[in-house]
Amino acid sequence: MSTGCVIGVDLGGTKLLAGAVDPALNVHHRATHAARGADQATVLDAVVGAVHEVRDAVEAASQTVDAVGFGIPCLIDARRGVAVMAVNLPLANLPFRDLMAERLGLPVFVDNDANGAMLAEWRLGAARGTHDAALLTLGTGIGGGLVLGGVQQRGSQGAGAELGHMVVQADGPRCQGNCPSSGCLEAMASGTALAREAAKIARGRPASGLGRALASGRELAGPLVTELAHDGDPAAIDALAVVGRWLGIGITNLVNIFNPEVVVVGGGVIAAGELVLAPAREVVAERALSPSREHARIVPARFGAESGMLGAAALALDGIGALA
């Protein structure tokens, strides 16, 4: 790391991951802290502690930290660095960026976590070299990112690219968190929706792997469904296909709206790989308009489990003009 590095911080609802990252998005040091259920002062202290821990490791190796980036899973006013609405963290309406800059004595950059993931995938990942790209991150909710005309688009207030909150089935199930709508893509194709579909299928097919897991009292969350599907359980494969077909409806909309070169799919659910992407591609082939449907590649994200932290680092590297 001859050119110095930045620290990226993935600030989730239950834990925070901080990492020292160089301009090519290689990770050099890491620190993880729990943040579950804490009050505001405790969360801020944990953040500062994690950054100091990583910074000490960097400086012990005679290198420098030039900036810190934060990706937060909520609506961000990126110009002011304020979390406008935070579902799982006690940070709403806090001047987070300025506060952290003061406590850390370093330049600080803050944005929505999916915008950070889009930046990382665009500059160094699965959307590299494109001018028109969209990203969906399938986790507990669904985040979105957009690059159009060679520029990352965040909307007029920095609250845009909420691609998970496209209505795809107006009379569908209620959405979650602060979303007042129903039948959003997030309600149909997130990890939460996968768990709901898996439970429904498990109840109807008690002899299947999914059914036996339900009977034994295990929680049918995304990782278990994916594990059972990879082991060949047809019921688990069917649950992923239901979610994959809804994902395909969402991607159809993105293809028709943006005529993109690539749609990148990340987040925890993409651990299922082709079990969720193949049904999605089938729906796009059936439903999207030509020539956009032939033109758009639909691919998994390059950056996997650490995409939140790497995206946050990308925000900081981009902010100081150092991103490769």
Place this chain on the structure above:
Amino acid sequence: MSTGCVIGVDLGGTKLLAGAVDPALNVHHRATHAARGADQATVLDAVVGAVHEVRDAVEAASQTVDAVGFGIPCLIDARRGVAVMAVNLPLANLPFRDLMAERLGLPVFVDNDANGAMLAEWRLGAARGTHDAALLTLGTGIGGGLVLGGVQQRGSQGAGAELGHMVVQADGPRCQGNCPSSGCLEAMASGTALAREAAKIARGRPASGLGRALASGRELAGPLVTELAHDGDPAAIDALAVVGRWLGIGITNLVNIFNPEVVVVGGGVIAAGELVLAPAREVVAERALSPSREHARIVPARFGAESGMLGAAALALDGIGALA
């Protein structure tokens, strides 16, 4: 017209309208020709005839024509000036721009009609002065236009901004034309959808104005429904409200995806004004995310019946760098 003007041509499926237009989008001369059911050579001759007619009128007033613009209701490869797919006109895969430039001896610009309408509304209409705006044109189908980050966005092949082909009710009615999908916004909120909803309501309420119109054998197309609604017929008002609420679902998606300053609604159906916009605004208030929902204005287009021709003129004026 001291600075010269351009000719804009709205090339519809049944008639073509050509007009001489100055840089502030004032119209000075007009010509209308029928084009219904004609073969390719006849359509091209009619186009050339209409342009010559308007050009003669301009030159008789000692003024000049600097360029010609065409707005065509189909997918356009804007870089090559070729209509990739034309639903109602025998122009598919014709090198339309180059052919017209040769026959007319003038610079020629060609784009999708809704992209032209977006350009006109953005530069001189209801979206003037904004950096992030979306447009929907509600006619037989639904066209779309997008301005994001201060740049008009057409996608990687010029086939983007097909906002009418967002799926909003995946198991809804089949879409129309070349669209293979179901439950697109176009299938729920276009003039075609309005006629379908009006017929359904008319059958259930034979004593209403709509019901009597149906019984007398009249076609329940958009203009008649709007006329009956303006005259106070509750059944016609209800039909417009159904379409308006679906329009609101589509606008909710645009608000969440783009965090725009304004969403402009044009096309024939917007003759119903608040009868369709008020229900749409209600749905956006119920369903879209904050702060985007409070921020986005939802307004009718400035340019009405001649928006196609003015949009085509705007394309030509923009092409030669003369648009006000």
